[in-house]
Amino acid sequence: MNILLPGNGFKYFFALFALLFSSGCVSAVTVNFARDLSYAVVNNNDLETVKTGAPAYLIMIDSFLYDDPKNESLLISAANLYTAYTDVYVEDKERASKMTDKAMSYALRAVCANRSDACLMRELDFESFTKIINKINDMDSIPSLYTLGAAWAAWIQAHQDDWNAVAEIARVEAIMAHIVKLQESYQDGGAHLYLGTLATLLPPALGGSPEKGRMHFERALEISGNKNLMAKVIYARQYARMIFDRDLHDRLLNDVLDANPEVEGYSLLNILAQKKAEILLKNADEFF
Incomplete structure (x- = not known):
């Protein structure tokens, strides 16, 4: 019913x-x-x-x-x-x-x-x-x-x-840092994704740490087995755009668009990630 x-x-x-x-x-x-x-x-x-x-x-x-x-x-x-x-x-x-x-x-x-x-x-x-x-x-x-x-x-x-x-x-x-110490694989490395985002909120001149962020993003992708497409979108938006790496930016977002979004535990989030990836790619020329 x-x-x-x-x-x-x-x-x-x-x-x-x-x-x-x-x-x-x-x-x-x-x-x-x-x-x-x-x-x-x-x-x-x-x-x-x-x-x-x-x-x-x-x-x-x-x-x-x-x-x-x-x-x-x-x-x-x-x-x-x-x-x-x-x-x-x-x-x-x-x-x-x-x-x-x-x-x-x-x-x-x-x-x-x-x-x-x-x-x-x-x-x-x-x-x-x-x-x-x-x-x-x-x-x-x-x-x-x-x-x-x-x-x-x-x-x-x-x-x-x-x-x-x-x-x-x-x-x-x-x-999130404490969770990484306790069990970094929890929620498929979700704590790493948060830490990567926090490290790239500000540019280096204002205290941001893009390379620290990159390491967290890469670890989140590794732990999740690339199931979480939103991780790639955030990686592209927060890190690739911050350091003006167009190749990395476009590769990550095209990977998102090419992937099958319907993965157990991630379907809704992945479909949203694909919508956001389309938008980021469309305005990439204006940014870069």
Whole structure:
């Protein structure tokens, strides 16, 4: 049954919803639902379908968290979905600000769920903050820590007009660097991709480190086996354009366009990457 269909489909869906809550099995069911929803979203090959359908599920997951506010797995799923949806679809600054605020709140609560010393980490000075991060060494904590880093990066992007927000980039870098130490292969090297982007946000004269960024991008591609086409787009945009390497720029983007985007875990992101690659190639003459 397709729960997105109008009419009776909605009646059956809300009847099922009520049954789950009344049966006392909400925790396990909702966690599995949120996990499976995340999987369905990243493997969907239609950007517009996800754009249209996802907001209803975001609100639904909010409702699940009212019932189980300290469920770490559910908090991680909620933060990831809000972060991803904002990153892909939300262009309005005010709306992006609100949605990343929520993603950040969920991510902080996820880290705090089983680590009381981390609950106030955002209010600590940077040295105290890094001490808390570096004390998180169990592998079970990597998902919540990575989710926090990703949500924090999206939050900074949405609040980039605020220099106090931009100053928190170092905290994202500390989180992702720690994940690389713990398990660099997590999320197919996603922490390397974040570190590469952070290293190439500024030109060398202003403190950027393009060669450090290049090493992170290359490592991310190596770990992912080139499955993540967005990594190549970011590599081209952040590094190749920064050092004015047209050959590398065009090669990376043409690789993206030539690839089959439908890869398990990356289909939605890869289709978006191909759209962005087309745009970058079209305006390459103006840039170079």
